[in-house]
Structures are given as C-alpha cells and as structure tokens.
Amino acid sequence: MSQSPEEKTRSPNPKSNQKPPPIPIPTPTSLNSKTRTLSLPELWFKEQALKHVTLKMKSLSNSPLASPPSDPDKIFGLPSNDPTRPDYTSLLSDELLLQVFNNVPISQYVSNSLVCKRWLFLHGRLVHSIKVIDFGFVNSGRVFTRFPNLENIDIVHACIKMPRNSGILITRNNLSVYVGTKLLSGGFIEENDILSSDLIDNGLQLISKSYPNLRRIVVFGTSENGLLSVSSKCEMLQELELHCCGDMSLKGISGCRNLQVLKLIGCVDGFYNSVVSDIGLTILAQGCRRLVKLELCGCEGSYDGIKAIGQCCQMLEELTICDHRMDGGWLAALSFCENLKTLRLQSCKSVDSSPGLLEHLGSCPTLEELHVQRCQMRDKQAVKALFLVCKNVREIVLQNCWRLEDEVFAAASICRRVRLLSLEGCSLLTTGGLESVILNWKELQRLTVISSNNIKDSEITPDLATLFSVLKELKWRPDSRSLLSSGLAGTGVGNKGGRFFKGLKG
Incomplete structure (x- = not known):
C-alpha cells in the first residue's frame, strides 16, 4: 500500500541513531549574494563618502588640536619604517622641549641627541661645560x-x-x-x-x-x-x-x-x-x-x-x-x-x-x-x-x-688654639710624641689618627685617656690591630659633645 506523506514522516527511520546534519550558518558572502545589486547613484555616493573620511583624517593629523597617539615612539618622534608618519614633537616649542630635557638625566643626553637634528641642537644648548x-x-x-x-x-x-x-x-x-x-x-x-x-x-x-x-x-x-x-x-x-x-x-x-x-x-x-x-x-x-x-x-x-x-x-x-x-x-x-x-x-x-x-x-x-x-x-x-x-x-x-x-x-x-687635628700616614710619629703636643692644646675637640703604625693602644697613658673622654669626636685607627674602639664601647668616652658627637669609629 502506498503511504501518505504524513505517514512517511511518522514512520521510524532506520538510521535514527545518527545525528541530524548541522544547520548551515549564513556567512557574509552568502548574505551579500542574496542582497540586491547597488545602483550607480549609490556607488557614487559611497565612493564620495570614503574620500570625505580620508580627507578629514588627514586634516585632523595636521591640526594642533589633534590628540597624540598612544604609541611612545610616535610621541617622541622616533624613527620608524613609515616615512610619512607625522612628528608630533614639532608641535612643541623649543622652550617647552628644553624644559622637558632639563628633567632628563645627563647620562641620556648623548642618546637623546641622536634622535634628530632638532634634538641635537636643543641638547647642545643645555650643555654648559x-x-x-x-x-x-x-x-x-x-x-x-x-x-x-x-x-x-x-x-x-x-x-x-x-x-x-x-x-x-x-x-x-x-x-x-x-x-x-x-x-x-x-x-x-x-x-x-x-x-x-x-x-x-x-x-x-x-x-x-x-x-x-x-x-x-x-x-x-x-x-x-x-x-x-x-x-x-x-x-x-x-x-x-x-x-x-x-x-x-x-x-x-x-x-x-x-x-x-x-x-x-x-x-x-x-x-x-x-x-x-x-x-x-x-x-x-x-x-x-x-x-x-x-x-x-x-x-x-x-x-x-x-x-x-x-x-x-x-x-x-x-x-x-x-x-x-x-x-x-x-x-x-x-x-x-x-x-x-x-x-x-x-x-x-x-x-x-x-x-x-x-x-x-x-x-x-x-x-x-x-x-x-x-x-x-x-x-x-x-x-x-x-x-x-x-x-x-x-x-x-x-x-x-x-x-x-x-x-x-x-x-x-x-x-695653642687648635680644635681639630688629623694625622694620616704618619708612620714615624709615636704615642709619646703625639701626647706631648695635644696635652698642651686646651681647646682640642676633634682628633683623627689613621694609619700611623707607631702609635699603640698599649702606650696610652691615663692623661691621654682622660683627654679622649672629653673630646667631641675621636677617630682612632692607627693600625689594623687597634682595639681601642671596641674596648671603649659603652664607657661613655667621647660623649661630651652631646648631639654633635659623630661617634667613635673603628
């Protein structure tokens, strides 16, 4: 018997386990193919609009009110592969650029001066020596x-x-x-x-x-x-x-x-x-x-x-x-x-x-x-x-x-009026020779002894130690084996200077 179309639709499909084929998604090509063909007046109007947009973009790029590009290389006018790209630093005056360059480290002057001839001349104006x-x-x-x-x-x-x-x-x-x-x-x-x-x-x-x-x-x-x-x-x-x-x-x-x-x-x-x-x-x-x-x-x-x-x-x-x-x-x-x-x-x-x-x-x-x-x-x-x-x-x-x-x-x-004595590299001077002089200086406030090997910690007399205790500043490093600095730590020697005391340095 012949089946009606409705019965054919309702009849079981022998390949019911297979998935139905995907529905095709229309692409721009397929959509355009179904659109109607543009007329000659419409084509002329579209071409004129494109030219208008192009001219408008060029005028904005040459305008002083144009916003600078986000690319740092474009901002500073660095060389690029596009010779027609505008140099936006040309919109800045020499005085303004000089103020910018004044805040740049001197170590970068040479590299910045190689950007262009204008920057070379401007950086030359910043050099004074x-x-x-x-x-x-x-x-x-x-x-x-x-x-x-x-x-x-x-x-x-x-x-x-x-x-x-x-x-x-x-x-x-x-x-x-x-x-x-x-x-x-x-x-x-x-x-x-x-x-x-x-x-x-x-x-x-x-x-x-x-x-x-x-x-x-x-x-x-x-x-x-x-x-x-x-x-x-x-x-x-x-x-x-x-x-x-x-x-x-x-x-x-x-x-x-x-x-x-x-x-x-x-x-x-x-x-x-x-x-x-x-x-x-x-x-x-x-x-x-x-x-x-x-x-x-x-x-x-x-x-x-x-x-x-x-x-x-x-x-x-x-x-x-x-x-x-x-x-x-x-x-x-x-x-x-x-x-x-x-x-x-x-x-x-x-x-x-x-x-x-x-x-x-x-x-x-x-x-x-x-x-x-x-x-x-x-x-x-x-x-x-x-x-x-x-x-x-x-x-x-x-x-x-x-x-x-x-x-x-x-x-x-x-x-007699010495307030500061600094000895460095005086290898022939002894502790006794130093003491015989500085004990006569009643106004001595600061003493520095560095790299004087004949001046020994063991030869410091009580009078010399008393003098050390009233100094505002004492730097005592006569040789590498001097233990005076560590030995006097915490004893208060050199503290008479108050807040002006710079410390006993070893």
Missing part, C-alpha cells in the same frame, strides 16, 4: 654651533698632539696625556707635540668672541695676546687655569677684573718646563686684585713674589702651593696675607730651605686651616718656622708626610 680633545673642533667653529651656551671650557688636551689610540695614560698634577711606546729624552711631551702659540691664541679669540659670558676656562701654552682677548671680552670670567705659561704671558690677565680663582701651573716634571718667577707673580698680583683662591704649582719665586701677592690681593682667603721651587725665606712673606684663612702645602720636597730668624717671620692673624699633604718634613727648622707662621690656626691636617718624627712634630706645640 666641555673638554675639547681635537683643536680643529674650535678653529672650524663647530663647537660654537654645537654648544652655544658654554660657561666652562677646557682646551688643554686639544693643545697637545698625542696618540689617541694609545693604551698608556700618564697623570700628574691633574694633567693626563696618552703617550706612545717610544721613550722621549725630554719627558713625555716634547716641543713638537705642543701646538704653536699663534694657533692657540687664534682659538682663544674665537672662544672669547662666541662666549662673552664665559665663567671658567682651562688654557695650555698661550701667549699674552690670547689671554688679552679673553680678559677683554669675557668680563664675567671668574676662574682661570693656566698650564705651561711663562712670566710675560701673565700680562694678558691684567684685564680680568672679576677673576676670583686662579690656578697657575708653571712646571711639571716629565711633561713640560715653563718658568714662573717673581716677575710673573708680581704681574699677577697687580692685575688680579680680587683673587679669593690662588694655587701655584711648580712655580719659582721668593719672598718678593709672595709679598706682592699678599699686599695686592687683599681678598685672598685660600693659598695652595704645590711642588714649589721657591728660594729660601718665602715663608716670612705669608704674614702679608692678612685675610688668609686656608694654607695648603702639597707634594713639596722642602718647606723652606732657609726660613731665617724665627723672630722675623711674623704670622697670619686670620689663618684657620693648615693642610700639609705628601711633603718632606725632615727639616726641623723649616717645620718650626711653618708652625710659627701658622700659630693662630684652628685646624691642622697632616697627611702622608715623610720624616714627621716626634722632634719635628713637637714644633706644633706653639699652636
């Missing part, structure tokens, strides 16, 4: 374009023709040069290794013309003309450092009316030899009357030169004499420095070869600090004359002084 290695950077004028706001410039290394690829670096008196493998007869620097004074003077003229607000300059081997150009145009110059300059070249600094700090290096053993005598010191004294700090390294001279400085430079407060070659008797001229507060002697082979009669020495009435570092103190008479001139001193610092024995140090007893 440089050391020039190649003198061609000055004579070509590139340094003035690259760094227009310099206040401190050092051209010493640029004035010496040394191999830049050498691995041998020699340093002496703050001067470091690279040397070759050949051994020079006259030292590490020969005359041919130094640029001519005319070339250096020409560079100084360009520097003074481009930087009228220069505050500090370090010069090598210049003549009177070069210094005259600096002194005449750089009226704000306050600090000057001269290397390898003779007496006559010092005439050029007579116009530095506002000069306050001067470092004069006449001769450096093994590097160069130039003579600065009483003539140069007198010229210096008459031309720079506002000096506050003066450092003389490797200079010749005598009583007359130091006397001229003391009489003319009445504002001088700090005098440093390093590796001097002065004639005997120069110590007596220090009494003319009426406002001197700090005296430093460094790396001197002798203090004074012939100080003369002690009653004729005089003293510095306002002197507060005496620093003697790496000096020969074998001459008892010279050391006694030094302490006599500095008898009003409040602080004495002796560091790595050779031949400082008990008899030599005993001359310091004349300094």
Whole structure:
C-alpha cells in the first residue's frame, strides 16, 4: 500500500541513531549574494563618502588640536619604517622641549641627541661645560654651533698632539696625556707635540668672541695676546687655569677684573718646563686684585713674589702651593696675607730651605686651616718656622708626610688654639710624641689618627685617656690591630659633645 506523506514522516527511520546534519550558518558572502545589486547613484555616493573620511583624517593629523597617539615612539618622534608618519614633537616649542630635557638625566643626553637634528641642537644648548680633545673642533667653529651656551671650557688636551689610540695614560698634577711606546729624552711631551702659540691664541679669540659670558676656562701654552682677548671680552670670567705659561704671558690677565680663582701651573716634571718667577707673580698680583683662591704649582719665586701677592690681593682667603721651587725665606712673606684663612702645602720636597730668624717671620692673624699633604718634613727648622707662621690656626691636617718624627712634630706645640687635628700616614710619629703636643692644646675637640703604625693602644697613658673622654669626636685607627674602639664601647668616652658627637669609629 502506498503511504501518505504524513505517514512517511511518522514512520521510524532506520538510521535514527545518527545525528541530524548541522544547520548551515549564513556567512557574509552568502548574505551579500542574496542582497540586491547597488545602483550607480549609490556607488557614487559611497565612493564620495570614503574620500570625505580620508580627507578629514588627514586634516585632523595636521591640526594642533589633534590628540597624540598612544604609541611612545610616535610621541617622541622616533624613527620608524613609515616615512610619512607625522612628528608630533614639532608641535612643541623649543622652550617647552628644553624644559622637558632639563628633567632628563645627563647620562641620556648623548642618546637623546641622536634622535634628530632638532634634538641635537636643543641638547647642545643645555650643555654648559666641555673638554675639547681635537683643536680643529674650535678653529672650524663647530663647537660654537654645537654648544652655544658654554660657561666652562677646557682646551688643554686639544693643545697637545698625542696618540689617541694609545693604551698608556700618564697623570700628574691633574694633567693626563696618552703617550706612545717610544721613550722621549725630554719627558713625555716634547716641543713638537705642543701646538704653536699663534694657533692657540687664534682659538682663544674665537672662544672669547662666541662666549662673552664665559665663567671658567682651562688654557695650555698661550701667549699674552690670547689671554688679552679673553680678559677683554669675557668680563664675567671668574676662574682661570693656566698650564705651561711663562712670566710675560701673565700680562694678558691684567684685564680680568672679576677673576676670583686662579690656578697657575708653571712646571711639571716629565711633561713640560715653563718658568714662573717673581716677575710673573708680581704681574699677577697687580692685575688680579680680587683673587679669593690662588694655587701655584711648580712655580719659582721668593719672598718678593709672595709679598706682592699678599699686599695686592687683599681678598685672598685660600693659598695652595704645590711642588714649589721657591728660594729660601718665602715663608716670612705669608704674614702679608692678612685675610688668609686656608694654607695648603702639597707634594713639596722642602718647606723652606732657609726660613731665617724665627723672630722675623711674623704670622697670619686670620689663618684657620693648615693642610700639609705628601711633603718632606725632615727639616726641623723649616717645620718650626711653618708652625710659627701658622700659630693662630684652628685646624691642622697632616697627611702622608715623610720624616714627621716626634722632634719635628713637637714644633706644633706653639699652636695653642687648635680644635681639630688629623694625622694620616704618619708612620714615624709615636704615642709619646703625639701626647706631648695635644696635652698642651686646651681647646682640642676633634682628633683623627689613621694609619700611623707607631702609635699603640698599649702606650696610652691615663692623661691621654682622660683627654679622649672629653673630646667631641675621636677617630682612632692607627693600625689594623687597634682595639681601642671596641674596648671603649659603652664607657661613655667621647660623649661630651652631646648631639654633635659623630661617634667613635673603628
């Protein structure tokens, strides 16, 4: 019998265990296929709308009100693979970018200056101090374009023709040069290794013309003309450092009316030899009357030169004499420095070869600090004359002084107003020699003894221990085996200073 369509639907399916086929999901393609075809007016309208959106996006990207992209690389204008991408930092003024760069660490200046030419120029405006290695950077004028706001410039290394690829670096008196493998007869620097004074003077003229607000300059081997150009145009110059300059070249600094700090290096053993005598010191004294700090390294001279400085430079407060070659008797001229507060002697082979009669020495009435570092103190008479001139001193610092024995140090007893004594590297001084001096100082408040092996804990007397107990500050490390610091822990020694006490350090 034939079945009706309804019965066929209701009849059991022999494959009832199989799942029915999935219902197909319409895709965009299938949907579009069922949509009707667009007419020509509709196609024209859709194309015009797309062009309008594209033009609108381009106008927004060039507008100053456009919001910056979220990508940091786009914000800072870093290079990308898309050359048409806009640089949003161009919307910022130079003044605003400079304020941003001021808050960036100096260590990142070099990397940031490589981003683009504009950033290179802006970072150059932030630099105020440089050391020039190649003198061609000055004579070509590139340094003035690259760094227009310099206040401190050092051209010493640029004035010496040394191999830049050498691995041998020699340093002496703050001067470091690279040397070759050949051994020079006259030292590490020969005359041919130094640029001519005319070339250096020409560079100084360009520097003074481009930087009228220069505050500090370090010069090598210049003549009177070069210094005259600096002194005449750089009226704000306050600090000057001269290397390898003779007496006559010092005439050029007579116009530095506002000069306050001067470092004069006449001769450096093994590097160069130039003579600065009483003539140069007198010229210096008459031309720079506002000096506050003066450092003389490797200079010749005598009583007359130091006397001229003391009489003319009445504002001088700090005098440093390093590796001097002065004639005997120069110590007596220090009494003319009426406002001197700090005296430093460094790396001197002798203090004074012939100080003369002690009653004729005089003293510095306002002197507060005496620093003697790496000096020969074998001459008892010279050391006694030094302490006599500095008898009003409040602080004495002796560091790595050779031949400082008990008899030599005993001359310091004349300094009755000492409040601070610091001894470091005085290996010949004993505990008895130290005690014989400091027990006479009734105003002593601070004592430092470091690396003085002949001073022993076991030799400390009751009088010396009593003195330790009333000090405001005690630093006691005469040798690595000293047990005084740990032995006095908790005993209250050194506590008289109250809240100003810095502690007993071991």
